[in-house]
Amino acid sequence: MQLTTEQLKEKIKEYKKRLNVTIVAHFYQRDEVFEIADITGDSLELAIKTRDDDSEFVLFCGVGFMGQSVKVLSPNKRVVMPKAACCAMATMIDGMQFDASVKVLNDAGIPNENILPITYINSNADVKAKVGEMGGMVCTSSNAKKIITTALKEGKKILFVPDRCLGQNIANQMGLKSCVIGDGTNPADADIICYNGFCSVHQLFTMDDINFYRKKYPGILIAVHPECDPEICNAADFVGSTSQLINYIKKLPEDQKVAVGTEFNLVNRLRPKNTFVLSSTKPECPTMNETTLKDVYDVLKSIDEGEPLNEIEVDEKTQKWAKIALERMLAL
DSSP: OOOOHHHHHHHHHHHHHHSOEEEEEETTSOHHHHTTOSEEEOHHHHHHHHHTOOOSEEEEESOHHHHHHHHHHOTTSEEEOSSOOOOTTGGGOOHHHHHHHHHHHHHTTOOGGGEEEEEESSSOHHHHHHHHHTTOEEEOTTTHHHHHHHHHTTTOEEEEESBHHHHHHHHHHHTOOEEETTSSOOGGGOSEEEOSBOOTTGGGOOHHHHHHHHHHSTTOEEEEOTTSOHHHHHHOSEEOOHHHHHHHHHTSOTTOOEEEESOHHHHHHHOSSSEEESSSSOOOOTTGGGOOHHHHHHHHHHHHTTOOSSBOOOOHHHHHHHHHHHHHHHHO
8 A cells, every 4th residue: 555645754753763763864855855854954964963973874865975975984874875866976977087087187297296186075985085095185065165275285286076167166266277177278287177077957057047037136146056157156146055055045134035046945945935946947956856755764664674775885995095085174
């Protein structure tokens, strides 16, 4: 018999009372999943909060690299995911592609000792491990500028993976020169060399969207995520990470209109009035929205039966170096 939404919620509540499980959910999750979580936040925030949680199991509602980050920082925890969903950006680079990117820099006359790699947290554990082993670190969209500022003090070229937009936007903010591998630019002439990855959702926002809202609502503010194209960020009134966007919009006067360029579920929960999605289409992350209440219920049921579904495992070497890359960031 198929359970209704309300029945699923009740079953989940029953399991939560009996099992040693903490449910965590990313801001981009659909509402019914987000609402049943014990802990909510952005990707790094969730990894840090769950590290301090004492439950045996972390049931992570998000995408694969996020579950890996929890496992890397808390190797003794058992991390399960309702859906083995992947982040499109994270799948754009793996360890072999990272090595190939380093070779591009080598071929341009930049030896390894003059390269400091930084990976956006939206990357899989194998890439974080490669970066850690090469002396680099992880960054988030909120601390990328601080991380890059610190890294540049070593006098090295920054290899930034995988999001070209975040790398370019930070370079623009800092007055630095950037390039994207494969764009025909000599990497030796750039301060920040970006891998050609991107977020498919944040690529949906266009100048036509901005012009539409500015014309329709004179005085409207445009707030976007730094995964958006540099042209969009340059035209916006505010650029910030998920948490920074939330804080910025919370502080606006109630009558101040704002159009927000980030994932739909987050924008939809920000505030009831004068907040618009900066897109003519629904910018909904398909993989973040794969997780359903039924998936959460199924995983809780599997834990109760002693055979947990979709458990995250990270091999010892990858775990070691990925953790080093994450801890270098946390130390700053």
